[in-house]
Amino acid sequence: MIALHQLNRGLMIALILICALWLAIPFTYAVLWSLVDPAEPWTPDNLLPPVMSFYRWEFAWQNSLLQPALLNSYTLAPTAAVMTLILATPTAFALGRYDFPGKETAKLVALLPLVVPGFVTAIFFTSLLYQLGLAQYRFFAILLAHCILFLPFAIRILTVSFEQVRQDHIDAARDLGAHPFARFQVAYWPALKPGVMATLLIVFIQSIEEFAIAYIVGQPGFVTVPTLLYSSLGQDFNRPNAAVLSLILLVPNVILMLILERFLKSANPALASGKG
Amino acid sequence: MPAISIIDVVMRFDRFTAVDHVSLDVEEGEFVTLLGPSGCGKTTLLKLVSGFLQPTEGRIEIEGRNVTGVPPEARNTAMCFQSYALFPHLTVAENIAFGLRQKRLPAAERRDRLADVTGQVDLGDHLPKLPNQLSGGQQQRVALGRALAVRPYVILFDEPLSNLDAKLREQVRYEIRKITRDFGLTAIYVTHDQSEALAMSDRIFVMNGGRLEQSGAPEEIYRHPRTRFVADFIGSANVLDAEVVGEIGPNLWQVTTALGPLAVSSETGPAARRIPVAWRPETARDGAAAHNTVEAVVRHRSFQGHFTDLIVDAGTTTQRLQLPRSAAREGAQITFSIAPEDIAFLEPDA
C-alpha cells in the first residue's frame, strides 16, 4: 500500500516534469519567437531574444492575410455548427426514439465520413465541384463539406441525448395536459441541452481546425487560419510570424475546450437527477 | 502449526475501521465459517487473507510464513467471489480452467479436473457458454467451480451458495465439504445463513462490527452463546435483562426479569448482579413444570410445518416460542415452561 503510494508519487513527479518540458518548453519558445523584434535577429548564442516587442503581432494583424483568414474561419465555424445541428437532429431523433430494422447499420453508415481519408474527400469533392461547374462558390462548398464531415459527431452525440429523453416524462406531461411546446420544454429540452451544446462546440472547434478541405477546396485565394499557418510554415517560412499565428490558432481552442469540459461536467448531475 | 494465523489484524479504510483487532487460527484441513451481519467485515477479512488488501496493523501467516507483502498471485489461495467476478470474455470451461493454466498443469490433468468440477457443481451442459448466457445461480456455480478446480492450500468462499435454490444448495454444500475433505483443503467460508454455518463447519467465528464476538464448534456456539449479539444472531434467542436474587440450590440461581422470576442453572454462576440471560424459542415446553412456569397471551401465530411459531405477551414483555404441536389461536391464553438448564447467563454488558 505504502510502496504503491510512493511509486505513484514518484511516477507522477516524473510525468509532470516531462510534461512541463513537453508542453512548457515548446510554448515558451513559441511565445518568445512571437516577440522577436525585427531590429535584431534572435541568434542561438542568446538565451532570450535581444530585443522584444509586439511588432510581429501588429504586423501580422495589419499586413498579412490574417484578417480575412480570421473572418473566414469565424464565419464558417459557427455557421457550420448551426447547420450541422439542424441537419443531424432529425436523424438523431429517428435513431434515438424509434426502433427499426437496420438501425445498427444506419449508425455505422453515419460514421463513413470519419473513415474516408480527409484528403481523398477534399480532392474528389473539388473534382465534383468542377464537374458541376460550382467551383467558384468556395465558401458554400467548404461549409457543405464541413457539415457533412462533422455530421457523424453530431449524430452520435444527439442520438445519445434523444435516447435519454424519458418516455414517462413525456407521458406525464401529456397526462397533465401540456401542449407540444410545453412538452418539449419539460421533457425533451433538459435531456437534449447538453448534447446540443456539445455538438455546437465540437463542430465549431473541428471546423476552425479543419485543414484538408479548406486547403484543397479553398485554393486559390480562400484562406482560413489553418491554411494561412500552413503556408507560413511552407513557402514563406518566417518563424516569428508563424509563432504569432500558432498562438492565435491555439488560444480559442483552449478556451472553448475548457468551456466544453466545464459544461459537460455540470450537465451530468442535471441528467442524473430525476432518475429512479 | 496452524494453516492460517491472523494475528491482531486491523484494517482501516481512511478513518473507517472495517476489521478491528481480529486474531484467529485455522488448523490445516479445517473448515471454518465466518458468520455475521451484512457489513461486519467478512469479505474484508477474506481479502486480507488472499492478499488484495494489506492490513493496517497486525500480520497474517499462511503455513507459518508471514505473507505481508506477498502478492495474491504468489499466495496459494483461491477465492470464490461474492460478486462472482467471472471473466466475461471466456467460456465456462475456460473460466474454470483459468487457474489451472496459470499453474501450467498438463492438458490431461486440466481435462480431468474440469470434468470433475463440472460434475460437482452440475454445469455439464453449459461448458461452451459465455457467462452472460447463464442464469445467476449458474454463474455462481462457475465461480465456485473455478476456485475448487485449483485445489489450493487455502480456499476462501464468500457466500458461494446465496443464489441457489434450496435443493441445489444442499447438494452443492455436500460437494464442497467432500472436496475440501478429500483434498485436505483448509477453508474459510463466509455466510449469512446460520443453518448453513451450523451444518457445515468444524468451527464458527461470529463477527460483529469488525470484531470477533465468539468462536467455537457449532454446538458450543449454539448452546452457550456468550454475548447478547451471538445469542440473538444465532437461533434468535429471547434475551432478557435479569437481576440476580441469589443462589437457591446447587448451581441454581434465582433472578427477576420482565418475564417474572426465573430459575437459571449455571455451573459458573452469574458474573454480575445485573446480567442478560437468554433462552431459545424451541426449548419452551407446553404446560406447567416444577420451575419457570409462565402464563402468556398469543399475539401472533405462524404455522411452520414441524413446529408452530408463537409470539406471546408474558409478564411485561414479548417473547418468542416454538412448540411442536399447538392449537392455540391468536388471543388465546397458554401456559408454558422453560427448564433452568435451557436458560443461560450471558456476558454482562460493557
Next chain:
Amino acid sequence: MRLGRTATILLLLTPGIGLIVFFIGAVIYIAIAQSFGYYNLLGESGYSLEFWETLTGRKAYARSVRYSLYVGFWSAILSVALAYPLALWLRKPFTGSLTVSAILKAPLLVHGIVAAFLFLNVISFHGILNQFMVWTGIFDEPRRLQNDDNAIGLLFLQVWKNMPFALLLLTGAVQAISDDVLHAAQDLGAGAWARFRKVIAPLSVSAMQAALIIIFIGALADFTFQTTIGPTNRQSLAQYMTFFKERGRWNDAAVVGVTLMALSLVGAIVLAAAARLIFRGRLR
C-alpha cells in the same frame, strides 16, 4: 400505418445519413470513375486502364505506398502501446491523477500544424534540443535533425498527437473492468503480464481496435506533418495525390486516391482482425 412509419423514418434519416451517403458516395464514385478515365475535365472521357497501369508501374508509386503504410502502421501501434500502460496507471483515481490526465490529453487541443511548428522550434538547428546536446557534449556541433530520412521526427509527432486519443478510448475501456475480475485473475495465479494478456487486453479489445483504426487511417493519409517535418526524399500518398491534382492530372490523382481508400479499408480490417485474434484467440 406501417408504410407511414417507414416513410417517416426515411424522411427523418434523409438530411443526416441520406446526405452522408449521397456525398461520400459521390466522392468515392468520382474517385473510382476518374481513376478509370471517366469524367475527364480536359480531353475525352472513356474507360481506360491506362492510368492504373502506368502509375502502378512507377517506382515512386510503390515507394509512397510503402512509406505511407510504414507511417500509418507504426503511428497506430506506438500510440496504442504507449497509451495502454498510462490508461492502466490512471484506472483508479489517486491524488493528482486528474492533473496528470489533463496534461496527457493536452495535445488533443493543439492543432496538428501548430504542433509541427512547435516541434520544429525545438529540434531546429538553433533549437533547444541541439543546444542541450552540444552543452552536454553528446554532439560536437548542432546537427540537422528536422526532416530526417527515417521519419523518426514525423512518427514522434504522430504519436504525440494521437496517443491522447488512444488514451481517451482505452481509459474508458479499462475503467469498465471490475476490480473483482482483476482480483480473481490475480488470485488464480496470474501475474501482471498474464493479467494484461489474458484479461485486460481481451476485455478492452474493442477500444483498442477503434484506436488502431482511426489513428492508422489518419496517419496513412497524412499530408500536413509530412510536408512540414517529414523526410524530403519521401512522398506520402496524400502528398502524391495533391501533387497530381495541382498539375490538373485528375486521373492520376484518382488512382492514388482509390489506392489510399483501399489501403485504409484493408489496413483497418487487418489491424482489427489481428488485435482480436491475438487477444481474444477468436474472431467472433
